[in-house]
Amino acid sequence: MVSMRDLDPSASPLDYYGYELRRLREAAGLKQAQLGEIIYCTGSLIGQVENTKRVPTRDFSERVDAALGTDGHFSRLVGLVLRSQLPTWFQAYAEMEARAAYLSTYQAQLVDGLLQTEAYARAVLGVWSEENLDARAAARMERQRILDRENPPLMWVVLNEAVLHQEIGGREVMRNQLTHLLALRRREWVQVQILPFEAGAHAGQPGSFSLLRFDDDPDIVYTEDFVQGHMTANPQALREGSLRYDHLQAAALSLEESAVRIARVMEERYGDHPEPDGHTVA
Template sequence: MVKLRDLDPSASPLDYYGSELRRLREAAGLSQSQLGSCVFVTASLIGQVETTRRVPTRDFSERVDAALGTDGLFSRLVGLVLRSQLPTWFQAYAEMEARATYISTFQAQLVYGLLQTEDYARAVLGARTDNNLDASTAARMERQRILERENAPLMWVVLSEAVLHQEIGGHAVMRDQLAHLANLSARREWARLQVLPFTVGAHAGLPGSFTLLRFENDPDLVYTEDFVQGHMTANPQALKEGSLRYDHLRAAALSVESSAALIARVMEERYGDKPEADGHRVA
């Protein structure tokens, strides 16, 4: 059993979550083992969450709410907890992304975070470090909940063809990721995706990836990243330049229909039923 320690509920969303879980569990007269049995996890995991050594998942939170009768408290808190697991410099952007009514992005190397599958996201995040990989992956997937809202933002994505060929996580992961992208426009009326083919040559996106956010009642924003942090600005000149570059990229890219066909073709030809490096076949 994890040794209890004092928590400062005001220290962070995770500390608040852990202290509330302990308080409400004890108020219900349940031990960690008893609550664990109710939500199908070990007593140790309950203890780790209560002492902030483990970041809770949304599924865990929903089951705890049901077991303790807390009227969705932990399901509401877990969003704040997971957002706090994002890099500090990225949290402001994630907040604005969640409020945007229109997102247009060009991605030169990777699938945009809102469209990544869980396995692809885990491979991307694990490329630099394995520390807190579960929490980082859960936080990235939590961002995608804005796409399930009734008023989900409209989204237009332009991907460099290089994104389709940059193998992240192995053949099976890439096949699932490309299948997710290929079906995007068919499944989501608010989302459109175009691929910028290699044959275009020099193009307006050569300086790198960027995203434009538009809002109902706030100034538009343009967002870029370097290897240290992100940069978000409402500077009119930056917005003008970003919008112009994006218009050129959309004009140069394949149509939505041709892009879906190219993604499907790469998925089959590059990541189809053939051996992985370890000799096993993937379907």
């Protein structure tokens, strides 16, 4: 078992979190089991987090802050911890994503990560390995917090219609995911268009990509291959990416028609009868 003096708080955000949890718990005169009882978990779980064997969740962190009176210390720290669970090559993009004023993305195969339900995300992330799946899924959900900020980025998403038909995680997971997409219509800063099958050949055929625009920094184009992601602020790449995106938006269904298409796929493929506003009818 890792002892407190064996933990190097500078080694990683997770090590720092575990070090701080043990230090402040002991300063409060509480044993692991006692703190666990207060925040409705086991003392074993407290020990696993302190020894970096488990990645803390945001809910866990908020309950620890309340129990120890640490004024949001762990709630602030957990964001760094969860971001550190993202693939190393993706972390730089996640930082830029969190700073962007405008996000526009075309997705050819999957719902964009910022719009995924947790169950859908787990199904996607668990394809190759379920190792550390809880932490990886929590990290993806943490990214979505930027959409709940007081001043969220404007996000415009074009999804290939194939995304709606590709059954990820089973019928129930897909029903809930498509319901979530419809419910996003209540957020004026998130807009979703569907690129329909009948669009034929289109500007997004080379694959998925995203454009990030900033108030004070150069704009960025982001693409991925099966190994890693690629960011560039090259003016020519930005010009081509912007032009491709304009063509995709023009070829896609309108916002209203897109909602109708999502609802229709839910009814025909997944057995629900939703209204375009996201409510399901009997």
